[in-house]
Amino acid sequence: MTTVRTPADWPVTEEEARAVQDGLRARVVLDEPGPPPGTGRITGVDVAYDDERDVVAAAAVVLDAATLDVVAEATAVGRVSFPYVPGLLAFREIPTVLAALDALPCPPGLVVCDGYGLAHPRRFGLASHLGVLTGLPAIGVAKNPFTFTHDEPDAPRGSTSPLLAKGGDGREEVGRALRTRHAVKPVFVSVGHRVSLDNACAHTLALTPAYRLPETTRRADALCRRALGAI
DNA sequence: GCGACAG
DNA sequence: ATCTTGTCGC
Numbered sequence: 044m045t046t047v048r049t050p051a052d053w054p055v056t057e058e059e060a061r062a063v064q065d066g067l068r069a070r071v072v073l074d075e076p077g078p079p080p081g082t083g084r085i086t087g088v089d090v091a092y093d094d095e096r097d098v099v100a101a102a103a104v105v106l107d108a109a110t111l112d113v114v115a116e117a118t119a120v121g122r123v124s125f126p127y128v129p130g131l132l133a134f135r136e137i138p139t140v141l142a143a144l145d146a147l148p149c150p151p152g153l154v155v156c157d158g159y160g161l162a163h164p165r166r167f168g169l170a171s172h173l174g175v176l177t178g179l180p181a182i183g184v185a186k187n188p189f190t191f192t193h194d195e196p197d198a199p200r201g202s203t204s205p206l207l208a209k210g211g212d213g214r215e216e217v218g219r220a221l222r223t224r225h226a227v228k229p230v231f232v233s234v235g236h237r238v239s240l241d242n243a244c245a246h247t248l249a250l251t252p253a254y255r256l257p258e259t260t261r262r263a264d265a266l267c268r269r270a271l272g273a274i
Numbered sequence: 275g276c277g278a279c280a281g
Numbered sequence: 282a283t284c285t286t287g288t289c290g291c
Binding site for chain 2: 231
């Protein structure tokens with residue numbers, strides 16, 4: 044398990060953080076379909092916190108996309124680099140997540156984040172940010188609708204309904220509410236970087252053969268908690 | 275101005 | 282995210 048320091052040039056204020064997002068947003072690539080679902084490797088990343096001790100632990104778990112078997116995993120720990128502010132989650136998680144990805148013995152392939160990508164106040168959520176910094180295809184699968192609205196998808200697994208930005212003049216689809224288990228609360232999928240929304244949803248379905256959340260995030264969640272507890 | 279708000 | 286017991290159901 045590697046230890047990381049927060050970058051010296053990391054934003055300190057919310058204003059600085061928002062400026063970073065505005066500066067990087069243009070680098071997001073949205074015209075690539077991304078790797079075909081069920082092929083190659085998919086890596087889940089997640090983070091656990093201990094604000095008391097100012098410690099954060101991140102995990103990256105690589106799965107074989109076809110079998111969902113664990114191929115590799117790595118963890119990293121560091122200091123909390125930013126407070127939790129809705130819309131600025133990436134600044135809290137990215138330094139440690141990058142370290143965990145760097146510690147992997149093999150290429151990550153597609154990265155699945157616990158949060159949003161394009162579905163973000165400034166269209167640059169965690170999955171897009173991580174994708175731009177690494178160059179890797181990335182998607183976001185969140186457990187809550189954040190500030191977006193959506194109709195309830197039909198009960199069958201695989202049903203979807205558009206995730207829409209509020210207020211906005213036109214119905215801008217920033218992601219999709221996707222039912223991964225029959226009649227169970229949907230997950231919220233959005234594009235991060237170099238992956239189409241259709242493909243992001245297909246990947247998410249391929250990663251949820253048994254539970255609501257993708258195997259990638261379930262595995263990464265369990266690992267970063269274990270890493271945090273081991274400190 | 276007030277409330278809502280990924281993790 | 283995190284604090285936390287039992288409990289209902291496949």
